[in-house]
Amino acid sequence: MEFSGQKSTITPEGVFIIGTYDESGVPNAMNAAWGMQSDMGEITLMLGKHKTTENFE
Numbered sequence: 001m002e003f004s005g006q007k008s009t010i011t012p013e014g015v016f017i018i019g020t021y022d023e024s025g026v027p028n029a030m031n032a033a034w035g036m037q038s039d040m041g042e043i044t045l046m047l048g049k050h051k052t053t054e055n056f057e
């Protein structure tokens with residue numbers, strides 16, 4: 001298989017909506033398309049740094 005080096009996308013993709021609360025109980029939600037089922041009862045999400053990730057640090 002040859003890769004051209006151009007950016008690639010796979011569509012259609014599902015989108016996860018991740019809901020969190022901060023330390024004051026303020027709710028927040030974000031979209032995450034880069035995720036998958038990686039085992040029974042387990043998902044893997046590829047996340048950059050966001051308010052959402054700060055909330056569950």
Ligand SMILES: Cc1cc2nc3c(=O)[nH]c(=O)nc-3n(C[C@H](O)[C@H](O)[C@H](O)COP(=O)(O)O)c2cc1C
Pocket residue numbers: 015028029030031032033034035046047048049050051052053
């Ligand atoms: C359709 C869609 C899919 C996205 N998927 C991801 C993702 O998989 N990982 C990620 O880090 N950000 C992803 N983003 C970007 C975050 O959703 C976006 O930066 C969001 O504002 C973060 O929210 P927060 O800062 O309130 O936590 C996606 C955005 C959109 C619109």
